[in-house]
């Protein structure tokens with residue numbers, strides 16, 4: 001692991017190593033790349049490098065500080081809004097403002113990692129502006145973003161931008177072969193193309209292919225087999241909410257994949273089949289239906305209700 005794991009990002013590694021070696025690190029970084037491009041990995045490595053106590057190359061990934069950062073248990077590395085995809089509220093932004101003035105517990109720096117900027121609204125950014133402009137010397141902000149333009153110009157101008165680049169195909173194929181077992185090369189290269197060369201995104205697409213329920217639903221929808229669709233949805237009524245969300249998310253990606261294939265993009269296996277038998281309008285409408293179901297699942301509507309509703313809508 002280490003900076004080595006940022007595959008294909010030679011330029012990025014070079015810039016990071018140079019910044020760390022010169023001791024001139026920024027206090028605010030923008031980690032720029034789409035979902036699945038490795039922003040969280042980069043944030044973790046950068047945080048480890050900033051806290052690392054080794055003498056040589058940082059992060060050493062072996063010292064106590066590095067290990068805690070990697071394990072997600074370092075008290076001075078704070079991940080905001082992690083995973084639950086909630087918008088950062090103005091209150092949380094104010095909390096950061098206050099918390100920042102409490103000195104680091106054991107680390108050299110106090111590091112705040114912000115979720116992708118679409119979850120960081122204007123008001124929250126405004127609330128943070130002052131501290132980002134004049135943080136205490138130990139304060140560091142890492143902001144994940146797909147589009148740096150989503151940030152206030154004042155924040156952007158004070159941040160150092162690190163852009164994650166797509167990985168070359170040959171290198172990506174090696175990694176995918178090891179990390180997505182059971183998929184053949186055609187599937188891997190389809191996923192690579194669909195993911196725009198970003199490994200995490202490609203792995204996610206392939207993972208969707210291994211969700212048995214999603215695969216059966218996609219195949220039944222492609223075959224216009226309403227009986228098979230209804231039967232599978234009926235069985236899914238026993239799923240836990242998180243399982244249903246994972247399945248619907250995988251199904252939505254497959255449908256979107258099929259839609260993209262309509263416009264000449266290379267697709268993963270199930271997407272290919274969908275694009276052969278369904279029109280673009282049908283795929284678009286199915287995507288919207290699944291999105292509605294996902295929103296309902298997020299809003300705590302019962303799993304049985306959602307499956308029943310889907311059975312009446314997916315035609």
Ligand SMILES: [Zn+2]
Nearest residue numbers: 052060063066
């Ligand atoms: Zn270390």
